[in-house]
Amino acid sequence: MPPVKPGHDPRTDGLMLTFGACLAVLLAALVLMYRATDGGSAFTTETLRRSEVARAPVQVPDFRVIDAGGNAQSLRALLAQSGDRAWIVDFVYTRCQTLCLALGTTFQRLQATIVEQGLQDRVGLLSISFDPLQDGPPALTDYAKRMRMQPGVWRLVSLQHETDRRRLLDNFGIMVVPAPLGEFEHNAALHLIDPAARLVHIFDLGEPGAALEAALVVRNAHVSLSTR
């Protein structure tokens, strides 16, 4: 048995080992947190989703959609319909009394700006309902009237097949949560889709100006690329 030095405290035996273990644990925790928050820049799913889309655009999936007139067509066809337009897209359900009203007001302002500046050939507005069971053509007609939508500028569609709902929401990263009084809560934002039907940027509800500006930029970039 080795001689014990005077003043030696056995509780400090292997203290360096403990420090090493601490350091390893701390490093592992920091690496995991760094990865989970996109380098410490995004602490919510919503900011993560936005920075992911900004880094790598997402091809918009194709679905059968139906409009207020009961006309069915594919989403891609609708997006490509009126030439090279960029689209600002939002997700709604027409019974909504809360957040979608704010979305509706934002879209009304955007519509007014687009008409004022004569941009309707370059930027379109599209509202997609994620509640196909309730939002058939009559509900869509009603909502379009209430929002004073101008069909050449602002389109409103619902899913033709209820089964596509999950895929639509997953693709755009929308999470819909049931809320009291039969309402839904969902992450509301302005989704910018370029003329090649790619989701390229997601803007906050409060940044319609920035969204419109970016829409014009991606639209012009697309046109100058395709005419080259």
Place this chain on the structure above:
Amino acid sequence: MKNPLMPVAASAAAGALALSLPPARALIEQSMVWHMLVQMPLLVATGWLGAAAFTAPGGQGWPGTERLNRFGLTGFMLALGAMAYWMIPATVDRAVVLPTADLAKVVSLVIAGVALRQSFGVAPAAVQLFFAGSALPMMGWLGVYMAGTDRRLCNAYSLESQIAAGQGLVVLAMFLGVCWGLALWQRGSGSIPNARF
């Protein structure tokens, strides 16, 4: 000899695990309170009680772990890391949506509970104060922020649910603080030599 803590630990484990599986899973999917204030604390409690049940009475830690966990430092670091990680709103969302993330949550929080139990037995008051002094305010501040902001932090939960969970976190942080103070006081008046550190 059967430890009387065993059935308590087993019920905590059963409750916590049931919340990750259908049909009770609906509770943590719909309510942040059930997720952050019932299931997560239950998972930590499972680890704590389980570790306590397997430790000899009066024992302060497991032989073999002593050299790696002097003064309880490593265990506290581990618990602090796991708790901080599962307080990030984005990771809470992931645990709701992805079964693999949920499994990681279950395992890591149980381990955090084990680590906490092991460390509290051997840590001097100063180390405990440092740990509790960082973990509990972190919990409290997150609670205050969650309850006070009108921004939805988790896409998986309604704002209403977030506010309730925020208030609950503040209460939980205060409750744990009081429990910890009482335990320390009791230990200080006891005969454990470490307490004078």
